[in-house]
Amino acid sequence: MDRMNRQPLPGNEADKLESLWAKYREACPDPESSANFMPLLWQKIEARRVETTSVFRHMAQAWAVAALALTLIIAVLIPRLQKEPIYSANTYVEVLDEAHANDAVDLLAGGEVE
């Protein structure tokens, strides 16, 4: 790998720093891994897999509980709603007549005062 693309820095300190990096590289050789490196890595991979699976399992359980609760609520609410009919059995004209039943009386009453 190249070490050519370096920005120049002024002064002797920059040169000292350059040589310090080289000495550091030499003082830190690539370490050998221990015999446990691979078994521990696979243990960690497996642990993460179990953890992820259990998270999904918890999520699935939470969804199942929520769905059950919703079903129960709907099951309780629907019969109640059915007891109180939303729609009237009367025709539109009949409903209007009921709503404005007092209008004619008021008119008559107003006329009698005259």
Place this chain on the structure above:
Amino acid sequence: MLVDFALIERARSGDDSAFSQVVQAYKKRILGTIARLIGRPEDVEDVGQEVFLRLYYSLEQLRTAEVFEPWLYRLTVNAAYDYLRRQRRRRESRMSDLSEQQVMMADAAAGGKLSEEEQRRGKVREHVQALLEKVSEEDRILLTLKEVEGLSLKELEKIYGVNENALKVRLFRARQRVLKAHELQAEQL
């Protein structure tokens, strides 16, 4: 590339034995890079396992096998960065923070067990690590990759996902900060 593309493709498609071969091939290089990035030999394997663990679970996101090495380096940089941040937080809450290696070195030096060469190397490591502790984790990692690992700007571009000019600016500033820390350290000695 230390392995052929076909092996990476096999590992990517879920072949565990291919993945093991990839780890075996890159293990030494990655552990070496981590050792120089974090400066604490006793934690190198832990961070290395974290890198390969992240690799295992992110391999399917790799677009092509050609970009495998920069991808692996990016994971290494991220894991080292996370480790250094954790260490900094931990260090802030503790008075002394000698690594196991520093303690062993001090013990061995006191007992006269270390060779002169090993003592010289130990001093270089201590000096550079003390210097790198004085700059941010970002500067430390970028400088180590460029100056110690010897990565080219092209390779760094792929790892950091920024263009060459932006990298040159970052490198220049990081070098200036380290140089300043170096001068301060020299004054204190």
